[in-house]
Amino acid sequence: MIPVTRVDLAGNEARYLQECIDTGWISSEGPFVRRFEADMATLTGQKEGIAVANGSVALDLALSILDLRPGDEVIMPDFTIISCASAVVRAGCVPVFVDAESITWNMDTTRIEAAITARTRAIMVVHIYGLPTDMESIRAIADKHGLLVIEDAAEAHGQSFAGTACGGFGDVATFSFYANKHVSCGEGGMVLTSSAVLAERAKRMRNLGFDPARRFFHETLGWNYRMTNLQAAVGCAQLERLPATVERKREIGLLYREQLADLPLQFAPDQWHGSNNHYWVVGAVIDESVDMDAVTLGSMLRERGVDTRPFFWPMSQQPVLASYTSGRNYDHPVAARLARRGLYFPAGTAISDDDVLASCAAIRDCLT
Numbered sequence: 001m002i003p004v005t006r007v008d009l010a011g012n013e014a015r016y017l018q019e020c021i022d023t024g025w026i027s028s029e030g031p032f033v034r035r036f037e038a039d040m041a042t043l044t045g046q047k048e049g050i051a052v053a054n055g056s057v058a059l060d061l062a063l064s065i066l067d068l069r070p071g072d073e074v075i076m077p078d079f080t081i082i083s084c085a086s087a088v089v090r091a092g093c094v095p096v097f098v099d100a101e102s103i104t105w106n107m108d109t110t111r112i113e114a115a116i117t118a119r120t121r122a123i124m125v126v127h128i129y130g131l132p133t134d135m136e137s138i139r140a141i142a143d144k145h146g147l148l149v150i151e152d153a154a155e156a157h158g159q160s161f162a163g164t165a166c167g168g169f170g171d172v173a174t175f176s177f178y179a180n181k182h183v184s185c186g187e188g189g190m191v192l193t194s195s196a197v198l199a200e201r202a203k204r205m206r207n208l209g210f211d212p213a214r215r216f217f218h219e220t221l222g223w224n225y226r227m228t229n230l231q232a233a234v235g236c237a238q239l240e241r242l243p244a245t246v247e248r249k250r251e252i253g254l255l256y257r258e259q260l261a262d263l264p265l266q267f268a269p270d271q272w273h274g275s276n277n278h279y280w281v282v283g284a285v286i287d288e289s290v291d292m293d294a295v296t297l298g299s300m301l302r303e304r305g306v307d308t309r310p311f312f313w314p315m316s317q318q319p320v321l322a323s324y325t326s327g328r329n330y331d332h333p334v335a336a337r338l339a340r341r342g343l344y345f346p347a348g349t350a351i352s353d354d355d356v357l358a359s360c361a362a363i364r365d366c367l368t
Contacts, residue, residue: 005348016233030229044167048199055176058189059087253279283344311342
């Protein structure tokens with residue numbers, strides 16, 4: 001079976017992990033955690049990085065440090081992963097979903113202002129599958145209406161928009177370092193901000209709410225969201241190789257596009273608003289002319305030894321969220337089409353060209 005992802009750990013990962021073991025620094029107090037935080041802050045242009053256990057808790061922490069109140073509305077993409085909506089709901093807020101663009105699959109920024117009400121407090125942006133959202137439009141809307149920007153850059157390590165790094169636009173931004181990301185710790189996440197106040201809140205709340213001046217004294221409740229030195233050591237090694245990782249991911253993405261160009265599949269643009277697609281995943285949407293959905297194609301490919309994953313299912317169609325949407329009824333045809341007809345193919349950094357070519361041959365066999 002050719003896996004969807006295979007992580008390349010050929011850099012300093014083993015050496016840094018051995019250093020953790022040799023020095024005994026395996027907990028969250030280790031030096032690699034501080035280094036990883038500083039390096040991610042430098043990458044994004046934010047002033048502070050706060051490392052946490054995974055990307056989902058990074059979102060929870062990001063929402064918790066903002067002055068949001070129960071019933072406040074957060075505008076966000078319908079086409080995204082459940083972690084984003086879950087964080088909004090757990091913060092006591094109401095998620096308000098916006099349909100995707102049909103070309104880039106990112107949130108359609110032209111539909112945001114129509115979703116703003118008197119209760120809107122923030123816009124959550126998610127850069128989808130390797131292309132950045134139109135952050136110029138997002139920031140203009142946010143500034144016009146006095147809204148916070150929460151930026152989920154979990155799929156956009158090393159990506160940028162108009163010369164600014166993704167993760168550098170938000171009042172608060174988050175990253176994931178799951179095994180399929182451009183920078184991976186296996187599991188891991190980070191909150192980034194240039195606000196000293198928000199950074200201090202995040203540091204305290206990720207560490208059980210400990211008072212920084214008086215240990216075991218608590219004026220607020222927090223969580224144990226800490227990242228270990230072992231995770232951070234792998235993250236530091238991965239971050240050193242981010243440019244090479246992006247280059248390799250683009251090679252894989254372009255090879256798929258070249259090999260499958262004549263098939264009834266829609267890929268996201270290779271370039272958009274001056275940004276190259278980083279191909280966090282190499283996804284495609286099956287044309288409506290084909291009597292086959294993503295589940296069927298994925299099953300056929302698995303029989304041929306090629307693993308795949310379906311696209312995100314829209315948040316507005318998630319049963320678990322139905323009671324949290326204040327009775328809104330959504331009709332989002334783009335997100336619905338992407339969910340039914342979209343899937344992504346093997347494209348991990350350690351996947352070989354032969355694996356890509358074998359995957360393409362299997363895809364062609366299914367669609368012709």
